[in-house]
Amino acid sequence: MPAPSSRRPKSSKKFQSEGPNLLDLMEAAVKQAKTQATAETAAPAAEPHQDGSESDQFPSAASDRRGGGGRRETAESMAARQREISVSEFFTKNRHLLGFDNPQKALLTTIKEAVDNSLDACEEAGILPVLNVEIQQLAEDRFRIAVEDNGPGIVKAQIPKIFGKLLYGSKFHTLKQARGQQGIGISAAGMYGLLTTGKSIVVTSRTGTGKPAHHFEIQIDTRKNAPQVITDEVVEWETQHGTRVEIELIGTYKRGRHSVDDYVRQTAIANPHAEILYTFPGDEGVQHYPRATNVLPPEPRAIKPHPYGVELGALIKMMKETTARQLSAALRRDFSRVSSRVAEEICKAAELRPNANPHLIVVNEAERLFKAINSVKIMSPPTNCLSPIGEEQILSGLQKEVKANFFAAITRSPAVYRGNPFQVEVGIAYGGDLPSEELVDLLRFANRVPLQYQQSACAITKAVLGIDWRSYGLSQSKGALPMGPVVLFVHIASAWVPFTSESKEAIAAYPEIMRELRLALQECGRKLVLHIRAHRRAVDEEKKKSYIEKYIPHIGIALREILSLSEKSERDLVVTLKDVLERSRSREPLQE
Amino acid sequence: MAKKKASAAKLSEAASKAMLSAIHSSAEEIHRKIMARKKPTMKFPVRSLTNVRYHPQRGFFEIAGQKKERTLTVNTVKTFAQTLRMIALSKELIENDDIATKREAYYVSKNWEDARFSEQPESDTVMDDVEAFFEVNREQLGFIPEEKGGDIAGRLIVIDHDRDTGKVLRIDCTKFGSGAYSIPISVERIEFDTNASFILVIETAGMFQRLVKHNYWKKANCILVSMGGVPTRACRRFIRRLADFKKIPVYVFVDGDPYGITNIYRTLKVGSGNAAHLNEFFCVPQASFLGITPQDIVDYKLPTHPLKDVDIKRARDAIKNDPFIRHYQAWISAIEHLLKMGVRAEQQALAKHGLNYVIDTYLPEKLKHPERFLP
Numbered sequence: 001m002p003a004p005s006s007r008r009p010k011s012s013k014k015f016q017s018e019g020p021n022l023l024d025l026m027e028a029a030v031k032q033a034k035t036q037a038t039a040e041t042a043a044p045a046a047e048p049h050q051d052g053s054e055s056d057q058f059p060s061a062a063s064d065r066r067g068g069g070g071r072r073e074t075a076e077s078m079a080a081r082q083r084e085i086s087v088s089e090f091f092t093k094n095r096h097l098l099g100f101d102n103p104q105k106a107l108l109t110t111i112k113e114a115v116d117n118s119l120d121a122c123e124e125a126g127i128l129p130v131l132n133v134e135i136q137q138l139a140e141d142r143f144r145i146a147v148e149d150n151g152p153g154i155v156k157a158q159i160p161k162i163f164g165k166l167l168y169g170s171k172f173h174t175l176k177q178a179r180g181q182q183g184i185g186i187s188a189a190g191m192y193g194l195l196t197t198g199k200s201i202v203v204t205s206r207t208g209t210g211k212p213a214h215h216f217e218i219q220i221d222t223r224k225n226a227p228q229v230i231t232d233e234v235v236e237w238e239t240q241h242g243t244r245v246e247i248e249l250i251g252t253y254k255r256g257r258h259s260v261d262d263y264v265r266q267t268a269i270a271n272p273h274a275e276i277l278y279t280f281p282g283d284e285g286v287q288h289y290p291r292a293t294n295v296l297p298p299e300p301r302a303i304k305p306h307p308y309g310v311e312l313g314a315l316i317k318m319m320k321e322t323t324a325r326q327l328s329a330a331l332r333r334d335f336s337r338v339s340s341r342v343a344e345e346i347c348k349a350a351e352l353r354p355n356a357n358p359h360l361i362v363v364n365e366a367e368r369l370f371k372a373i374n375s376v377k378i379m380s381p382p383t384n385c386l387s388p389i390g391e392e393q394i395l396s397g398l399q400k401e402v403k404a405n406f407f408a409a410i411t412r413s414p415a416v417y418r419g420n421p422f423q424v425e426v427g428i429a430y431g432g433d434l435p436s437e438e439l440v441d442l443l444r445f446a447n448r449v450p451l452q453y454q455q456s457a458c459a460i461t462k463a464v465l466g467i468d469w470r471s472y473g474l475s476q477s478k479g480a481l482p483m484g485p486v487v488l489f490v491h492i493a494s495a496w497v498p499f500t501s502e503s504k505e506a507i508a509a510y511p512e513i514m515r516e517l518r519l520a521l522q523e524c525g526r527k528l529v530l531h532i533r534a535h536r537r538a539v540d541e542e543k544k545k546s547y548i549e550k551y552i553p554h555i556g557i558a559l560r561e562i563l564s565l566s567e568k569s570e571r572d573l574v575v576t577l578k579d580v581l582e583r584s585r586s587r588e589p590l591q592e
Numbered sequence: 593m594a595k596k597k598a599s600a601a602k603l604s605e606a607a608s609k610a611m612l613s614a615i616h617s618s619a620e621e622i623h624r625k626i627m628a629r630k631k632p633t634m635k636f637p638v639r640s641l642t643n644v645r646y647h648p649q650r651g652f653f654e655i656a657g658q659k660k661e662r663t664l665t666v667n668t669v670k671t672f673a674q675t676l677r678m679i680a681l682s683k684e685l686i687e688n689d690d691i692a693t694k695r696e697a698y699y700v701s702k703n704w705e706d707a708r709f710s711e712q713p714e715s716d717t718v719m720d721d722v723e724a725f726f727e728v729n730r731e732q733l734g735f736i737p738e739e740k741g742g743d744i745a746g747r748l749i750v751i752d753h754d755r756d757t758g759k760v761l762r763i764d765c766t767k768f769g770s771g772a773y774s775i776p777i778s779v780e781r782i783e784f785d786t787n788a789s790f791i792l793v794i795e796t797a798g799m800f801q802r803l804v805k806h807n808y809w810k811k812a813n814c815i816l817v818s819m820g821g822v823p824t825r826a827c828r829r830f831i832r833r834l835a836d837f838k839k840i841p842v843y844v845f846v847d848g849d850p851y852g853i854t855n856i857y858r859t860l861k862v863g864s865g866n867a868a869h870l871n872e873f874f875c876v877p878q879a880s881f882l883g884i885t886p887q888d889i890v891d892y893k894l895p896t897h898p899l900k901d902v903d904i905k906r907a908r909d910a911i912k913n914d915p916f917i918r919h920y921q922a923w924i925s926a927i928e929h930l931l932k933m934g935v936r937a938e939q940q941a942l943a944k945h946g947l948n949y950v951i952d953t954y955l956p957e958k959l960k961h962p963e964r965f966l967p
Contacts, residue, residue, distance in 0.1 A: 562615060
């Protein structure tokens with residue numbers, strides 16, 4: 001687990017955080033660039049931070065410099081070179097943090113960000129999504145991708161900011177289930193395209209019939225983290241409402257595991273309410289994923305943060321920014337599940353006056369408050385911020401895309417980890433055309449988005465490995481995924497999915513999450529084993545029947561030869577014996 | 593002479609008739625049960641070491657009487673059908689005075705469509721079942737083994753008959769030069785003439801060749817028999833009849849390892865667990881163990897190989913489960929000695945002291961004290 005960033009007091013380190021908070025990371029980097037003189041001091045922050053050690057690096061780097069021998073620089077000479085780095089600049093150097101590590105992944109991430117946005121927009125507007133996903137190969141390593149939706153469109157003034165400014169979005173400040181979280185993805189993809197091909201991101205959008213369709217070509221000014229509009233015009237567009245994003249980039253198109261093809265297929269499974277037309281390079285060229293249901297997922301409600309999930313730094317910030325004049329009111333108003341009684345209990349435990357001014361809370365008081373929160377019993381957060389796929393929809397998604405003969409799905413009741421509501425769902429497809437001599441095909445999803453990388457680091461994989469699948473009718477070698485004709489679908493829905501890194505590829509293994517995963521997998525496993533047993537029984541019955549048909553005539557032949565029976569006696573014998581065995585057939589288990 | 597042949601034919605005709613009627617009545621019983629809407633059953637003696645007893649007075653593994661019952665059910669219908677068809681084949685062979693090897697019987701089954709055997713071991717097992725079911729020798733059912741019976745050289749005249757003329761043939765086993773007489777598949781009608789003082793039964797063809805080449809039989813006035821591994825039924829029967837006929841002792845010379853002791857020697861002497869109903873005829877109770885004993889390995893400072901895992905398992909199994917080994921403390925001690933040393937020695941290991949050390953020193957020394965041979 002990464003530790004909180006450097007701007008927080010040391011004491012907060014013992015508390016877990018849900019992944020390196022990018023904002024913090026960047027702020028730290030920016031701050032450092034301001035306080036430190038040289039340009040290369042940004043380098044430590046540029047490392048991929050997986051363990052949270054970054055928080056210690058800044059002070060030590062500073063002290064190293066102070067302790068140096070002969071002065072080569074003066075404060076003034078350094079000041080001449082000190083300037084702000086924008087977050088966009090930061091990311092041009094750290095693109096791997098967002099999933100642009102290599103050309104194959106860059107293509108996938110670009111499409112993924114655009115599709116995430118389209119689906120989120122359609123659902124928020126209550127529109128059944130129709131998506132056009134196109135990959136056009138321009139040269140060996142050069143592609144033009146386009147994602148078009150029938151969503152609500154984007155108002156003209158917002159378009160440049162959404163696509164040309166990092167960390168601009170609607171989802172970061174609300175707590176509810178959504179595919180995107182931070183407002184980085186699509187602008188980062190556009191930036192990647194610009195960086196590798198020099199081409200602008202092209203956006204066409206219309207908000208409704210009778211409204212003009214706006215066509216933009218946007219580049220991101222990485223210095224300022226601000227959009228630069230190259231073209232802004234009204235165009236003829238046949239789409240009634242929706243948005244089309246086009247990005248040209250250097251990438252690699254491959255098929256198979258980790259491919260865009262796989263991503264689109266899995267997206268179709270997890271989003272049976274969406275219709276997707278996928279155009280890709282190669283001879284076949286087009287794949288149509290029809291809609292399997294006309295029911296939109298329930299609309300998730302935004303909730304306020306739950307006290308248990310808040311970190312000390314965030315708590316201090318919330319207290320500073322609250323509109324409430326009294327501490328107890330701030331607690332009540334800005335958090336979910338805090339009643340007056342609970343607020344008073346918290347204040348009492350923190351030895352703070354309920355009517356204290358929250359803006360004047362000092363650090364050690366905030367620490368007391370933080371500890372007090374965790375000592376008071378508070379009701380679990382509301383779960384209407386979640387929008388699970390639902391058992392029926394999982395089944396329809398699987399049935400549509402997987403050729404199997406048995407399907408089962410489980411949606412668990414919502415549960416909570418560190419104040420964040422989450423919900424686990426598992427679907428299973430068995431038999432049919434699926435290969436029986438291979439490891440099960442494990443499909444992982446977070447908020448309906450397929451997770452294709454870092455399988456082994458993910459809580460879902462760990463939970464699957466932690467189950468003895470042999471008791472559910474599958475074979476399994478020690479420490480490996482089970483083997484059998486199975487597609488295993490696992491979905492975690494949460495207002496805040498605890499990813500292990502910003503590229504959102506693996507889910508952190510919180511004990512509460514592991515527990516729910518295990519229970520859901522076991523429940524599905526029980527359904528599976530019932531089917532497998534029943535299926536085996538049916539196969540056995542068939543076999544027994546065929547044994548009788550096959551071998552009894554030979555008993556007739558042998559006895560006729562030995563006893564010189566007439567043909568009629570032989571026939572009688574065979575008929576009688578078949579009848580006797582048929583009657584007792586089902587009572588005898590088949591042995592082989 | 594003609595009279596003798598006629599009586600032999602008559603004898604076999606009577607045996608055939610008895611066999612045919614046994615087949616007929618068991619088939620009739622099955623037929624009757626089926627028509628009474630009952631599931632027919634066949635009873636077989638359990639064919640394993642757990643179902644044999646050893647009495648030194650009687651001298652062979654006796655079947656202990658455990659039987660397994662095979663009732664015709666969905667699960668057994670295939671084997672049941674195959675067993676009956678095998679019995680029908682046997683009936684046909686006996687009626688036509690014909691024979692079939694195990695391999696031929698397997699090929700005959702290829703005509704049986706769904707009931708055919710896919711591999712010969714399957715048909716061999718069913719044949720063994722049929723043999724045990726009627727508690728007869730498979731030759732009586734018209735089935736003959738393919739395996740070689742064993743080789744003979746030395747002071748023995750085998751008295752056989754010409755198949756066509758019935759004329760007596762006297763086969764002198766001293767006159768095969770560097771070759772040998774082959775034990776036929778059926779030895780019941782063979783007679784003997786010999787004044788040898790013992791029979792030396794040898795495990796390996798290599799050792800047999802050495803003793804033949806140097807006319808060891810002349811020097812020791814004996815009959816040499818090569819078993820070539822675990823002795824076949826014909827080989828055991830041949831040695832038994834020969835030893836009974838002239839009341840001459842049988843000394844066994846095999847490798848000093850668990851296989852030589854518990855498989856080759858034990859099977860020769862008391863028979864096998866697999867065909868226990870036949871052991872009475874296919875055993876040589878008067879046999880004793882000349883070598884190579886575990887003590888020989890020490891006394892003669894023989895070069896050795898370490899015991900393999902299978903050797904160790906075989907030795908432990910024998911001490912634990914083999915009724916013959918368990919009957920003799922001498923054998924238990926010898927095998928434990930072998931296990932403790934953890935080594936085995938082959939017959940040919942004697943060549944360490946010179947190629948003919950076995951002829952000039954080892955065998956003469958051992959034969960001075962037959963009373964010291966292991967039981």
